[in-house]
Structure formats: C-alpha cells, structure tokens
C-alpha cells in the first residue's frame with residue numbers, strides 16, 4: 001500500500017511590522033507551493049481589508065465560541081485584540097498532502113510548537129529595532145500609542161527567537177524570500193522532519 005505524505009506546517013512569526021505579510025505576498029507571487037491559512041480576529045478591519053481574504057473578522061462573542069468549540073489550533077490576545085488559526089483548514093490541507101504556512105505572532109507560534117513540534121518554525125527578524133520602528137510607522141495603519149505597544153511587544157518577542165528552527169533576517173524582501181524558499185523546498189532540513197519522513201518508509205509494504 002502506498003502512503004500519501006502529509007503536508008508540512010510552516011510557521012512564519014516575528015514582531016509586528018517586520019514584514020511577514022509583505023514576504024508572504026512576495027512568496028505567493030513567486031508561486032511557492034504553499035497554502036496560506038486565513039486567521040480569525042476581533043480587530044477592526046483596516047482600510048482595504050476584506051473579510052475572508054485578509055482575515056475572518058469576528059465579534060468577541062463569536063471568537064470565544066470558536067475557542068470553546070475547539071475550532072482554533074492556537075489563539076492569542078495581542079495588543080487588545082484576539083487572533084486565532086482555524087484548525088479545520090490546517091488539518092484538511094495537511095491531510096491532502098499540501099503544505100500550509102501560518103503568519104502569526106510569537107505567543108501563538110509557541111502554542112503551535114507545543115501541539116505540533118514537527119512544524120517548521122521560522123522567526124522573521126528585523127535588521128534593527130530602528131528599522132522595525134520605521135517600517136511599522138511607515139505603514140501608517142496604527143496610532144502612535146498602538147505603535148509604541150507593538151514595539152514594546154517586539155522587544156520581548158525577539159528574546160524568544162531561540163525557540164524557532166530558523167531565523168531569517170528580512171533586510172530585503174526578495175533576499176528574505178530566497179531564504180524562506182530554501183527552507184520550504186527542503187534545502188535546509190530540520191532533523192525532526194527527516195525522522196518523520198524516514199519513519200514513514202517503514203509503513204510502506
């Protein structure tokens with residue numbers, strides 16, 4: 001009996017404003033073979049954000065209901081709003097043999113690590129804190145006080161990069177994409193991923 005290999009779960013995480021969304025959009029444009037999970041959030045949509053495309057926008061009650069019904073792989077409260085990853089999409093897509101990427105903050109990534117250690121955890125790092133501030137301010141989507149809160153979070157998030165499998169610096173978007181593509185295509189192989197792969201060899205008749 002032949003086995004169908006499950007997809008691989010990639011977790012791209014890092015401080016707000018480092019460029020996770022930008023890098024994911026650039027990877028999509030390249031046609032990198034990944035499926036992109038759409039998160040649920042209680043945050044208000046920004047100008048131009050579309051429900052079901054950028055996020056599933058939910059009320060706090062709806063979000064709580066999803067938590068209670070175990071509909072989320074992970075969730076976190078981040079600077080006053082809730083964010084979470086719908087579990088069904090991730091499970092079904094991995095089961096179908098396709099790779100999935102989550103673009104999430106650090107508390108959520110560490111929850112996924114506890115439940116799903118075979119995932120590949122990538123920390124996207126800024127070239128400097130000054131550059132991070134420039135990027136998040138330049139995006140123009142947050143008030144000055146929210147930017148300060150996000151930068152305070154960033155300092156503690158950066159200290160947690162040791163828990164990841166890879167740290168990729170986002171100095172330049174295409175260079176960061178090259179590094180992530182090398183991880184996704186398996187040019188850099190995490191040991192636990194290889195162990196999983198070779199374990200499955202013994203399942204084949």
Ligand SMILES: Nc1ncnc2c1ncn2[C@@H]1O[C@H](COP(=O)(O)OP(=O)(O)OP(=O)(O)O)[C@@H](O)[C@H]1O
Pocket residue numbers: 014015016017018019020021022023135136138139170171172173
């Ligand atoms: N390598 C880069 N060089 C210069 N600017 C960048 C780079 N990557 C992203 N940016 C810019 O930084 C800003 C923040 O990027 P982006 O919104 O992708 O960050 P993010 O990590 O997804 O943020 P959040 O977690 O808050 O959603 C954007 O204005 C984007 O154009």
Ligand SMILES: Nc1nc2c(ncn2[C@@H]2O[C@H](COP(=O)(O)O)[C@@H](O)[C@H]2O)c(=O)[nH]1
Pocket residue numbers: 014015016020039040043074075076078083084085103104105106107108109
């Ligand atoms: N733990 C989770 N974090 C998530 C999820 N979706 C997005 N995020 C992260 O939240 C912050 C803020 O996002 P923003 O859109 O308000 O700028 C950022 O770091 C996102 O990556 C999720 O499902 N779970």
